[in-house]
Amino acid sequence: MKRFFLFGFLSFLFPRLSAAQDFCFNEVAYTPEKTQFALFAPNDAKKVTLRIYEYGLGGKALKTVSMKRTADEQWTATVKGDLKGKFYTFDTGLGECPGVFAKAVGVNGQRGAIIDLKATDPEGWAQDQHPVCKSPADLVIYEMHHRDFSIARPDAENPGKFLALSEPWAISHLKELGVNAIHILPSYDYGSVDETRIDPDLYYEHAYEVLPKGVIPARPDFSPQYNWGYDPVNYNVPEGSYSTDPYEPEARISEFKQMVKALHDAGIRVILDVVYNHTYDIEHSNFQRTYPDYYYRKTADGAYSNGSGCGNETASDKPMMRRFMLESVKYWINEYHIDGFRFDLMGIHDIETMNQIRQMVDQIDPSIYIYGEGWSAGSCAYPEAQLAMKAHINQMPGIGAFSDEIRDALRGPFSDDTVTGWIGGKDEAESLKFGIAGAIAHPQVDMTKVNYSKAPWALEPTQMISYVSCHDDMCLVDRLKASIPGITMDELIRLDLLAQTAVFTSQGVPFMLSGEELLRDKKGVHNSFESPDSINQLNWKNKEKYPQVFDYYKNLIALRQHHPAFRLGNADLVRKHLEFLDTPAGVVAYRLKDYAGRDDWRDIIVILNANKAAADVTIPEGTYTIVCTEGRINESGLGTLTGPQATTSPQSALILYKD
Secondary structure, eight states, X not given: OOOEEEESOOSSOEEOTTSSOEEOSEEEEEOSSEEEEXXXXXXXXXXXXXXXXXXXXXXXXXXXXXXXXXXXXXXXXXXESOOTTOEEEEESSSOXXXXXXXXXXXXXXXXXXXXXXXXXXXXXXXXXXXXOOSOGGGOOEEEEOHHHHHTTOTTOSSTTSGGGGXXXXXXXXXXXXXXXXXXXXXXXXXXXXXXXXXXXXXXXXXXXXXXXXTOOOOOOOOOOOOOXXXXXXXXXXXXXXXXXXXXXXXXXXXXXXXXXHHHHHTTOEEEEEEOTTOOSOSTTOHHHHHSTTTSBOBOTTSOBOOTXXXXXXXXXXXXXXXXXXXXXXXXXXXXXXXOEEEETTGGGSBHHHHHHHHHHHHHHOTTOEEEEOSSOSSOOSSOGGGBOOXXXXXXXXXXXXXXXXXXXXXXXOTTOTTOOOGGGTOOOHHHHHHHHTTSSOOTTOOGGGSSSOSSOOOSSGGGEEEOSOOSSSOOHHHHXXXXXXXXXXXXXXXXXXXXXXXXXXXXXXXXXXXXXXXXXXXXXXXXXXXXXXXXXXXXXXXXXXXXXXXXXXXXXXXXXXXXXXXXXXXXXXXXXXXXXXXXXXXXXXXXEOSOXXXXXXXXXXXXXXXXXXXXXXXXXXXXXXEEEXXXXXXXXXXXXXXXXXXXXXXXXXXXXXXX
C-alpha cells in the first residue's frame, strides 16, 4: 500500500538517551485508509489535541481528536479516512502549531500539510548528484539573498523567487564569474514576512479560505516585504514568500528542488544557511508550544539565556535538541540534496553536537562542507570551554569558521565603520599574514601581533573562511567610503580589487558577498536585514558600467582555480611551500615555492601594496611572467620581470610566476 509521509519527525521513533523506550517528536504517516499522528510532548500535559483543517489558514476544524500518551513523552492518534491534501495542528494547551519538524505547511507556516513528497521531485531528481568537490579548498563561495540577487534583474521571469536561480541568465552569470558554491541566506520558513501579502491576485484567490462566506476582503498593504530570514519558524520547510504560491504546500518544495537541480546541472553546489541557535520568539515557537522550556537554555536565575541577541538561545546540549539538529541536517541532505551548511552563531552550539553532525554527514558524503560563525552575540548559559567558538575549531575536525582576523585586518573593525584597516594604511600586516596562511600555525606569523587571536585556531587551512565582506555588515564599497573620507572612484576600485586579491589568493576557503563583482553598494547601510529592495538589490547596470571590476573578479577566481598552489588544502604543505618575504611598511608579499608537479608555475610571487606610492620588494633571482598588475589579470602574461627587485604599483597587487 502506497504511503506518504509528512512530519513532524520522519525518521522513525527515536531512542531516548535516558530511557529504553522509543519515542518521536511528531510524525504523520498517511495511507488512503488512515493517517497516524505522533508527537513528542511532556508526560504531564493535561491534554494534547490534534485538529484537521481544510485550509492552511482560516476556517474551523473538520475534526478534533484527543491524542493519547502511549509511551514516555509520546502522544499518538489515528484518524480514519483519506486526509491527503488536508492540514493539521497539534495543541498541548499553549496554542496550535504544526509541531517541530513539519515538512510541508500552509501559508505562513501555521499548519502542517499532508502531501506526497515524492510528487514534488522535478524530472531527473533521482539522478541528481552533488557536484564534484575533492577538497573544501576548491570551493569559491558566493553568499546571496534570493531577493537581492534577482528582484531588479530586468529579464528575470521569477524575480525574488527560488526559480530565479534556475533561469539561464542567473546560471550564465554565476558560471561566467566562476563561483562553484552558492551560500543562500535562510531559505526555510521564517516569520517576518507575511506570505499572504506578497501577491494581490493570490490573496483574493484564497480569500474564501480566511473570511466568512459573503464577506468582501479589505485590501491589505501589498508593498514589498524584506528580511534576511534569521527568524526561524519551520526549520525543515522552504520559505513560502520565495515560491510562486505560498498557499500551495507543494509549490515551495518543488521549486526549491528545481533551483537546486539547475545549479547542480551547472556544477554549482548549494549551501544552506541554518539558524538552529534561536527561534523567532519563545511564546509562539513550535518548540515551546509542544514541549515548554525543553529546547531553550536558562540562566541560573531562571531567565531565558540570550546568547543569540534575539531574545533566546536553544539548548543544543539537550538530547532531543541535539537529535533535532542532526535529523534536520540529514533531512535537507536527503530530501533537498544540499551540499553544505553554514551555521549561524555556531558559537552558541556545543562542540559535541557539532562533531556529531560532522560525523553523521561524513557517513552520507564527506564532501559536504560545514562551517559557521565562531562566536555568539552574547553570553550563553553553558560553559564557554564546551561551545563551538572559533578558538575551539581545533577540537572540531572538518568544520570551518569565518576569519574576522583577515576581514578586519583588510578593511577595519566590525565595531566601527569609520575605522580603516590595512588597505587604508593601518599596520595590520601580521593579521593579514595569519589569514593568508589559513589561520594555521606558521613559523613566519607572529601571533603576538595578530588582531584577535593569540594562537592559531585552525588545524587545516580549509577550516578558515577567508572574506572581507558578507551580508551582515557594510559591503566592501560602502566600507571603503565610510572609512576613507574623500575616496575617489579610482582609488575605491583599486582598494576593492586589492582586498579581494588577498582573499582569493589566501590558503583558506574564499567567500564573497553577491554583487561585489558588480561594485555593489547598499547606500551606506550597515545592517540591512529589513531595508527595502532599493537598499539591498543588485544593480545589474554596473556590470556594463564597471566592466573592469567584473573582469578582475572573474580572472582572479580563475587564477585560483587553475593553480593548486593557491589552495594547498593541507597545513604541512602550506608551511612547506608558503614563504613570506621581507617588505616595507604597507606591503605584504609571499612566495609559493617549489610546487612543481601539481602546478605548471614552479614559483609564484604575490605582492600586495596598500601604499599610495609604488613599492619595491626583493624577490629571488630569475625571470618572471607578470600575470596581475595595475588592476588587470591575464594568465597568458602581461609582460616579464627580472629579479631581484619587483616594483608594485600603488594600491594594487602584483602576481608573478616562474615556469
